[in-house]
Amino acid sequence: MGTGKHLHMPNNAHDIAVVGAGIIGVSCALRLARQGLRVVVIDQQQPGHGASFGNAGHLATEQVFPIADVSILKRLPAMLMDPMGPLRLDWKYxxxxxxxxxxxxxxxxxxxxxKTVAGLRALNESSLAAWQRLLADISRPDLLKVDGSLLVFEKxxxxxxxxxxxxxxxQQQVPVDFWQAAAVHETAPQLSERIQGGLFFxxxxxxxxxxxxxxxxVEAAKASGVSFVKQQVQGGYVQEHxxxxxxxxxxxxxxxxxxACGAHSAKLIAALTGKKVPLDTERGYHLMLPHEHxxxxxxxxxxxxKFIMTPMSEGLRLAGTVEFAGLQKPPSMERAWQLHRLSQGLFRKDLSADxxxxxxxxxxxxxDSLPVIDQVCDGKVLLAFGHQHLGLTQAAVTAEMIVQMASPRxxxxxxxxxxxxxLDRF
Structure with a gap:
């Protein structure tokens, strides 16, 4: 099979094959197709069934600092000892x-x-406008609410x-306002009186x-000629044409x-480019509360x-826990249920987990907490992966950057x- 003799597609049947049908791969595919390119998207799962399915739903343009800072050294013992902590490192991993x-x-x-902060800031500053352009292009601006977000404190x-x-x-020119407790309770009256105030973004x-x-x-991409194939890409190689x-x-x-296959990208990158990228995964959990509108x-x-609550059409989503345990270990869903326990006391009346x-x-x-957005191998291999917990936020601007590389018009x-x-920073 490695000789290519059994490939069932004729040579150059597609201008670009996108590996990965998450939010980044699909956004890129649509943008590329709108440039007149013939695009196929390949993924072993249905579109949007990986990390894109369960993210926090937050357009987090304010998050210009990486999740880790020097305090991680002090927290390392707790990360190893507390299975329910917000940042967890599995002993065996x-x-x-x-x-x-x-x-x-x-x-x-x-x-x-x-450099990390500057890189995150540059992407995040462009993210909101890029999303508004993308959703306007598919006539669904209603899917995004630009009402701000709030970081509250109790102590x-x-x-x-x-x-x-x-x-x-x-200092990073991120728009932010301090809210006293009265402003918090006026805007979000169901929050507990324990809230002392917060930062509004x-x-x-x-x-x-x-x-x-x-x-x-996906529907817009299909209407633009993109085909979607449910298969697992096991490897590949770059040829002359x-x-x-x-x-x-x-x-x-x-x-x-x-x-653009997220945490699963490393093996294919090694096969196509010979480059071993230091890619790992933050295993993220959420708990969806369907009765909390x-x-x-x-x-x-x-x-x-250290968790976030996002209102959605299907209820309230609690998310934010991070676990380092690799791609193979089964989920520890107790970490998801821990989010409900964390919410207790944040509201005047506790949330229902029914x-x-x-x-x-x-x-x-x-x-380094930055994604790879690049083209290598004389432009034959494009890369859009490694966005950690900002994949949803940065998907639309990443798509525009990929199109700029592939079809600079x-x-x-x-x-x-x-x-x-x-890629060559590694």
Missing amino acids: LPRALPWFTRLLLNLRSEPFG PESRQAIAALQTRLH PRTGHFIDPYRVVTEL GVSLITGSGGFKARRVLI NRLPFPVTSLER NATPWMGFRPSLP SQPDDLPDHKPYT
Whole structure:
């Protein structure tokens, strides 16, 4: 099969084969097809059934700092000992994770940390406008609510940490306002009186149904000529006139390939480019509460409890826990149910967990907290992976950047420079 003799697609049947049908792959596929390119999307799951299905739904433009900072060293014992902690490292996975964590810690030094913040900020500053363009193009702007979001605190001693964070955000020119307790309770009256105040982020938003966003983009992509194939890509190789992908049913040939399969990208990247990328996964959990509508006007995050609550069309989604345990270990759904326990005391009346559904997905993470958005192998291999917990936020702007590389016509002038996101930084 490696010779390509059994490939059932004629040579150059597609301009671009997109591997990965999550929010990033689908957004890229639609944008590429709208440029007149022949596009096929290949994934072993139905579109949107990976990490894109269960994300927090928060358009997190305010998150310009990586989830890890120097305090992670102090927290490491707790990460190993507390199975229900907000940031969890599995004991058995520690030997495999150690090289990745070592690189993560090295990236917390002043200079690389500054590059990470600048890279995240550049993508996030462009994300909201890019999403508004993309949803307008498919006539579904209603799927995104740009009502802001709120980070609340309960303990009086947390006020100093909130003030320090506000200062850091102002230094990065992130729009943020401090809200006293009265403003919080006026806007979100169901929240507990324990809330002392918080930071409001006016230029953030949330998606009322993240999975619906993917399916609407898929329908628009199909209408633009994109074909979707449910197969597992097992490998591939770059040839003189294009790329061959090997699947269980034969394979595909295309002039170019876009790798956008999230936490599963490393093996294919190695096969096509010879490059070993330090890709790991943040296993994220959510708990969907179907009986909790109209509790919150917009996403609310707890500073002390370290999770987020997002109102959606199907109820209230609790999310935010991170676990490092690799791709193979079965989910620990107790971590999802822990989110409901964390919510207790945040509302005047506790949330109902009746008929709640838990979920776990893989967030693709690189040790410098930046994605790879690049083209290599003389432009035959395009890359869009490693967005960690900001895949939904950065999907639309990533798609515009990929199109700029693949078909540099009529793209927005204010797209981020792709240099911070190149593959050769590893």
